[in-house]
Amino acid sequence: MKTLAQEHYDISLLYVEDERVTREQVSRILQRFVTELHVAENGQEGLQLYREKRPDIILTDIMMPVMDGLAMCRQIRNIDRDSQLIMLTAHSDTEYLLECISLGVNQYVQKPVDFVQLASAIETCSSYILLKRKILRQEARIQMLSQAVEQAPAPVIITSLSGSIEYVNAMFTRLTGYGPDEVLGRNPRLLKSGITPVETYEELWRTITGGDEWKGELANKHKNGSIYWETVKISPLRGTDGVITGFLKVSQDITDRKLYEEKLHYLGTHDPLTGLYNRAYFDAELQRLGAGRDFPVSVVIADIDGLKEVNDHQGHDAGDRMIKGAATVLLSAFRASDAVARIGGDEFAVLLPRTDHEAVTAVIQRLRNGESDPNLGIFARHLSLGAATAKESTELHNVIKSADRLMYADKTKRRRFRKGVPLIPEQ
Structure with missing residues (x-):
């Protein structure tokens, strides 16, 4: 079993205890092993510190003057339903057990403080907090990437392994005239103009299903029937096991450039x-x-x-x-x-x-x-x-x-x- 002396936790912790000797003894140990420690003498002072500091973990006694630990935790739960609560309980506090359960107290540590038990409780709560932070970072990153793709100045298509369209961004709609509801579940061949040689599509499909990236130019047809040209990059998407799960197409509209090149070629010939x-x-x-x-x-x-x-x-x-x-x-x-x-x-x-x-x-x-x-x-x-x-x-x-x-x-x-x-x- 780990002890507090064996770990340092990158967390903030609020410790609430009215008994001075216990408070000072436990605080000296805690402040060496958590990044940020806040100490209060009663529930009212602890609630004020919680509102100011928003600590990750609350470690509190039950029986205290002014405001007891249960009343404080009840108000903390109203602020944040996911706060990590560790309750310090004596044998005489068992009558409060049902109320602790109703509050969703996360861990219990007996008094006088069992530091091995306390280390285990803090470790459990810290693991949850660090996992939550990781998930939040991942969600934020996914949200950021999602916004970046959606707002990208280049048309983006994501398809399944069979080629069925699963996602298009706003620039795709602007370029093609098709909204997401008109293309999701359909094959990108609906954009084919008939100008690009069949051999080009055969090479494209052979390349990406083989796991390689394909680059080239395609002539496609807008929803209104007009022709537009794209320079295209299509890449396989892989799962964590390395198996191809779909394809990502990013393109750039080069219609103006192609028209200019055609005009130059015409003038030259x-x-x-x-x-x-x-x-x-x-x-x-x-x-x-x-x-x-x-x-x-x-x-x-x-x-x-x-x-x-x-x-x-x-x-x-x-x-x-x-x-x-x-x-x-x-x-x-x-x-x-x-x-x-x-x-x-x-x-x-x-x-x-x-x-x-x-x-x-x-x-x-x-x-x-x-x-x-x-x-x-x-x-x-x-x-x-x-x-x-x-x-x-x-x-x-x-x-x-x-x-x-x-x-x-x-x-x-x-x-x-x-x-x-x-x-x-x-x-």
């Missing part, structure tokens, strides 16, 4: 006037096709006839309309897989993968047939065209020269029949 691909994209695509297996590859070179005259006689606005009209004519004749580019002021080029000479000749004929179109005919009639086909990569650059040469031959021939300056209609 497209002609601002026509919206067609630019020369840089055309050259890069030519290099890609040269290293690929999409042969035969055909090339069409087109040039606007009379653009300088239009600029000189009707102004550059009319010239711009002529360029945009020529771009529309070309786009209407080619496939979505063909790269239609503006590579100069009045010059266009088109790359047609997996297109032989016969097929590209048919495309040229479609362009010529467009000259009778009531809306686009004015622009189609002022396009000189040349086309050639490469059967393998070594022929590709020579084919561009051949198409360019044929285009100029077409321009020379058409110049004989073209009279005057083309009149570009007002918008």
Whole structure:
């Protein structure tokens, strides 16, 4: 059995005893083994000290003048139902036993004071107090973490092991438009936009179920149908035994950044006037096709006839309309897989993968047939065209020269029949 001399308790203790010799003897021992000791001579003085100091443990005699120990403890219980009460009892105090029990006295120590029994009583009460402190600290920490997650500037999702949503924070609702009651119990796939490749989700699930953290970008769909982009980190959650119990997803909205990147990419690969691909994209695509297996590859070179005259006689606005009209004519004749580019002021080029000479000749004929179109005919009639086909990569650059040469031959021939300056209609 431990004694007071063997322990130091990080507690505060109120000792109430009216008998001076006992009070001084016990106090000398107690003050060495508790962090904070308060001593009172009667119940009234003890109650006042309790209200001021709120000690962890109250050690009190029963029979005292002014206010006895039971009356004091009764009022202390009204202040704090969980106070730790140790009652000092003599054999003559047994008549008060039932009242002590009704008050919920925690421990009893016989008088004259049995210090071994007192040490055991204080140890029991201290263990309870320290456990309570630990629980309160844990609760405070959990509350703090809960508030931090709820108020975090990043969307947070917690799911079960099967992927069912168990928690979302306020930022999740702000980003997705879904409230907690709309998503709890459901799978996060309700946010899928269809843009992110299936392979990405397969890699994600394989990674986190394997116990590792996954990082990446996902395109998701807002409740209103709009698309938003996130950079995502998903981590396994583990129990005390190390077994995965669920998953934590923390993300950041990067929609503005993605839109900016897309805009930069568009500006870097497209002609601002026509919206067609630019020369840089055309050259890069030519290099890609040269290293690929999409042969035969055909090339069409087109040039606007009379653009300088239009600029000189009707102004550059009319010239711009002529360029945009020529771009529309070309786009209407080619496939979505063909790269239609503006590579100069009045010059266009088109790359047609997996297109032989016969097929590209048919495309040229479609362009010529467009000259009778009531809306686009004015622009189609002022396009000189040349086309050639490469059967393998070594022929590709020579084919561009051949198409360019044929285009100029077409321009020379058409110049004989073209009279005057083309009149570009007002918008």
